[in-house]
Amino acid sequence: QKEVEQNSGPLSVPEGAIASLNCTYSDRGSQSFFWYRQYSGKSPELIMFIYSNGDKEDGRFTAQLNKASQYVSLLIRDSQPSDSATYLCAVTLGPGSARQLTFGSGTQLTVLP
Amino acid sequence: DAGVTQSPTHLIKTRGQQVTLRCSPISGHKSVSWYQQVLGQGPQFIFQYYEKEERGRGNFPDRFSARQFPNYSSELNVNALLLGDSALYLCASSLQQGGNIQYFGAGTRLSVL
Numbered sequence: 001q002k003e004v005e006q007n008s009g010p011l012s013v014p015e016g017a018i019a020s021l022n023c024t025y026s027d028r029g030s031q032s033f034f035w036y037r038q039y040s041g042k043s044p045e046l047i048m049f050i051y052s053n054g055d056k057e058d059g060r061f062t063a064q065l066n067k068a069s070q071y072v073s074l075l076i077r078d079s080q081p082s083d084s085a086t087y088l089c090a091v092t093l094g095p096g097s098a099r100q101l102t103f104g105s106g107t108q109l110t111v112l113p
Numbered sequence: 114d115a116g117v118t119q120s121p122t123h124l125i126k127t128r129g130q131q132v133t134l135r136c137s138p139i140s141g142h143k144s145v146s147w148y149q150q151v152l153g154q155g156p157q158f159i160f161q162y163y164e165k166e167e168r169g170r171g172n173f174p175d176r177f178s179a180r181q182f183p184n185y186s187s188e189l190n191v192n193a194l195l196l197g198d199s200a201l202y203l204c205a206s207s208l209q210q211g212g213n214i215q216y217f218g219a220g221t222r223l224s225v226l
Binding site for chain 2: 004032034036042043044045046049088090092099100101102103104105106
């Protein structure tokens with residue numbers, strides 16, 4: 001079982017719609033959760049992080065964390081063509097792990113004009 | 114302020130050769146981590162350095178080594194290159210070892226022929 005799993009997609013949504021990206025993780029000791037956006041040929045760019053159960057909003061982005069169910073999601077409201085990218089979910093595991101990031105394989109999102 | 118800088122941007126090597134990749138962290142950041150990202154996958158953790166000491170190592174062979182210098186810059190060395198080492202190598206810096214927020218450089222694209 002992979003430590004961090006994401007649907008690879010591609011996920012297509014029309015412009016202006018809500019895009020919903022999901023991620024599950026296997027280690028209950030996971031402490032911190034991140035969403036990175038990666039455009040083709042570029043490096044990952046941090047867009048959201050969340051540490052506690054519940055929702056965290058930043059502009060058009062909302063991260064949701066449910067530790068009991070071991071999933072974290074990212075909602076993108078009013079999706080724009082410029083949001084088309086691969087979205088990487090990453091977690092840091094429990095103590096002793098040097099706080100390395102463990103990534104999923106990413107979900108490719110396409111926003112259609 | 115400058116972000117994480119990596120050099121070179123692109124590199125072409127042949128099998129069996131050795132390569133050195135360089136990274137300068139964000140000013141004030143003391144921790145550097147290295148990741149390997151092959152096409153279609155999320156980044157995989159290779160090393161973390163903090164205060165010039167190795168603080169974490171991923172599941173990579175001994176052909177991979179790294180070090181951190183007094184100015185917190187870092188080098189990643191890969192010996193006896195294999196075709197499978199072709200990837201995007203990413204450097205990330207964070208404020209401290211336990212500092213969860215990692216910011217990535219633009220990466221070095223390594224092609225092994």
